[in-house]
Amino acid sequence: MAAGAPRGLVSVFPSPPELGASLCQLLLQEEARALASPRRRFALALSGGGLVSLLARELPRAPALRAQQWLLAFCDERLLDFxxxxxxxxxxxxxxxSKISIPEKQVLAINPSLPVEQAAEDYARKLKEEFPEDDVPIFDVLILGVGPDGHTASLFPDHPLLEEEEKIVAAISDSPKPPPERVTLTLPVLNAARTVVFVATGDGKAAVLKRILETDEKDPLPAARVQPHSGRLLWFLDEAAAGELTGPVEKHSVL
Structure with missing residues (x-):
């Protein structure tokens, strides 16, 4: 990460199920906070991959979930048929x-039938309509993953999109990870969130997490560039993903 930048709070769980349960507890806490605010809405942006199964296992069982008052968006998306x-x-x-009763109109998705640049513009328009008072959409919670190369969302190392400061959504047609055409939120949106949570599991992430969390680099990896301006930054890791960390972490036992 950039020299002197705070790394956020690192929480380590025995395995993905414990991590998933605690992540859902966090979402319920942040949901309650958002719905008690003048906004009266919980704005959440999700990444894909293994996060889907973690949330699908836990969220439908949450008795206090009020998904009818959610706005759900996605941190990035592949330009593929749904x-x-x-x-x-x-x-x-x-x-x-289908298991949490969120109204379809409150789920923002890309239009995969459009060319990638138009799909990005269309998705940006949808976001601006939902956040009319914000220059940059401010999500209550934004959950990200991290790749073994340090990418997050569809922001990849050494890619020009890392320098994007004007667009809130960008198209990428040369993704080094297939498929090449994707739509992604940009760093200004990621860094505007009230809470950002990185979720990583498995020993395949251990080396890059050590690099991100315990190394100062002149040219930080994309995930290390996520430093919320006024929000908080959390890392939810299982023991395998945290296996190479030597710095202080908050360890959690089975719930």
Whole structure:
């Protein structure tokens, strides 16, 4: 991460199930906070991958969930039909959304039938309509993953999109990770959130997490560039992902 930048609070759990249960507890706490505020809405942005199964296992069982008052968006999306198994929205639609009673009109997704640049512009328009008073959308919670190369959302190392400061949504047509065409939130949106949570599991993430969390780099990896301006930064890791960390962490036992 950038020299002197705070790394956030690192929480380590015995395994993904314990991590998932605590993540859902956090979402319920932040939901309650948001719904008690003048906004009366809980704005959440999710990433895909393994996060889908973590949330699908826990959230439908949460008795206090008030998904009818959610606004749900996605941190990035592949330009694929929603029926494709690699579609983030498609995965959530199949595994979670039908189980938590969130109104369809409150789920913001890309239009995968558009060319990638138009899909990004259309998604940005949808976000601006939902956050009319904000220059940059401010999510209550934004949950990110991190790749073994340090990418997050669809922001990849050494890519020009890391320098984007004007657009809230960007198209990428040369993703080093297939498929090449994607739509992603930009760093200004990620860093505007009230709470950002990185979720990482498995020993395949251990080396890059040590680099992000315990190394100062002149040219930080994309995940290390996520430093909320006024919000908080949390890391939820299982023991395997945290295996190479030597700094202080908050360890959690089985709930």
């Amino acid at each position: 029926g494709d198994p690699e579609s983030t929205y498609g995965a959530y639609r199949t595994n979670l959304l």
